[in-house]
Amino acid sequence: MRAYEIRGSFGLENLTLTERPSLEPGAGQVVVGLRAASINYRDLMMIRGTYNPRQKLPLIPVSDGVGDVLRLGAGVTRVKVGDRVIAHFMQGWQSGTPTREKISTSLGGPLDGCLAEEILVREEGVTRAPASLSDDEAATLPCAAVTAWSALIGQGRLKAGETVLVQGTGGVSLFALQIARMHGARVIVTSSSDEKLVRAKALGAHDGINYKANPEWGVAARKLTDNVGVDHVVEVGGAGTFDQSVRATRPGGTISLIGVLAGGATQVNLVPVLMQNIRVQGVLVGTGEMLGDLLAAMATSPTVKPVIDKVFPFEEARAAFGHLEGGKHFGKIVIRIRA
Ligand SMILES: NC(=O)c1ccc[n+]([C@@H]2O[C@H](COP(=O)([O-])OP(=O)(O)OC[C@H]3O[C@@H](n4cnc5c(N)ncnc54)[C@H](OP(=O)(O)O)[C@@H]3O)[C@@H](O)[C@H]2O)c1
Incomplete structure (x- = not known):
């Protein structure tokens, strides 16, 4: 089978298309013939070596993929040959609270990922793809959409009528926008581009703020809520945006800390966080169960x-x-692996 490997050392220039032997499933495992993969910022960081500099190489990158079950290992009962399935981001975290062991089972590092014609996964590490979603669409869900679901619903317990601020218009943020709207929330989007803000409004966002033109976007967001503050921030910027996120958030609101696009370390003034009883929740993708809940909501x-x-x-x-x-x-x- 053909597969891309990060080979020798990190760097996009070392992402190499290579030939590997076909995979054989062990007990409880299945081999999936991949049709499509989607890429996340994490995959780029993994390739650059900035996500986990200690990651062993060669590695097949990319966490997200969809395909058909090709071969079953001994004792497999949850799926059958020919089922079209979505691979879970964390192969070993299907439900409940995370443990170090469960969260060290992600595809595309440390485990080989989906930028290949075949992948070896656990039988409980896949969910059937609904017929309503194309291969390309189904491949987008395991990382970005499950992360947005975990932030707003699984952990965030979003209620209808609440206000959500999503930063930017990348994968996680647009899923957060769509999930928030499905649940009857109001959405404020920030973006570096006015044109992208128009497109976000067409998807259901109520308000847009250009964060480049308006560096005090957190204050602007609060003003849009009659100075109350938003109930929930989907924080993908990290260090460089956290201060404005705190300004945007109402007392008792939640900041879901997901990404570090604007830096991972900073000096933070923690006083307003405690003085306003703000909840800062770290989010690391989510469980197989959350993928199932997301698919049920999309249905x-x-x-x-x-x-x-x-x-x-x-x-x-x-x-x-x-x-x-x-x-x-x-x-x-999306990367189309086969038609
Ligand atoms: N913790 C987790 O489990 C988890 C899961 C998935 C992703 N992540 C992280 O979340 C982040 C976003 O991932 P993604 O896959 O959605 O990335 P993406 O698709 O590449 O989206 C990035 C978007 O974020 C916006 N952005 C960039 N810098 C920004 C800034 N300083 N302030 C506000 N918005 C900014 C930009 O939107 P505009 O072009 O509209 O300005 C950009 O298009 C990454 O750091 C990723 O590693 C974490």
Whole structure:
């Protein structure tokens, strides 16, 4: 089978298309013939070596993929050959609270991932893909959508009528926008681009703030809520945006700390966090159960589809990462492995 490996040392220039032997499933495992993969900022960091500099190489990167079950190991009963399945981001975390062991089972590092024609997964580490979603659409869900679901619903307990602020218009943020709207919440989006804000409004966002033109976007967001503050912030910026997120949040509100696009370390003034009883919740993707809940919610909202920016052929995987690096995308970038 063909697979991309990060080979020798980290760096996009070392992402190499190679030939590997076909995979054989052990007891409780299944081999999936992948049809499509989607890429996340994490995958780019993994390739660059900034996500986990100690990651052993060679590694097949990319956490998210969908495909058909090709071969079953001994004792497998949950799926059958031919089932179209979505691989879970964390192979060993299906429900409940995380443990160190459970959260060290993610695809695309430390385990080999989905930028390949085949992948070996656990039988409980896949969920059937609904017929309502194309391969490309289903491939977008395991990391970005489950993260947004965990932040707002699984952990955030979002209620109808609440206000959610989502930062930017990347994969996680647009899923958060869609999930918030499904649950009857008001959404404020920030973006570096006025054109992207228009597109976010077409997806259901109520308000948009250009964070480049308005560095005090947290204050602007609070003003949009009659100075009450938003109930929930989907924080993908991290260190460089946290201060404005605190300004945007109402007393008792939640900041879901998901990404560090604007830095991972900073001096934070913690006083307003405690003086306003703000909850800061770290989010590390989520469980297989959350993927199931997300699919159930999408089944009742059939008009809500993952937003796909661009689909690249398998042979152009490096270009797909170049597109992600460029930051011009709106939503998800997909790599089609086979038709
Ligand atoms: N903790 C987890 O489990 C988890 C899961 C998934 C992702 N993440 C992290 O979450 C972040 C986003 O991931 P993604 O896959 O959604 O990335 P993505 O698709 O590449 O989206 C990035 C978008 O974020 C916006 N952005 C960039 N810098 C920003 C800033 N300083 N302030 C506000 N917005 C900014 C930009 O939107 P505009 O172009 O509209 O300005 C950009 O398009 C990454 O750090 C990723 O590693 C974490």
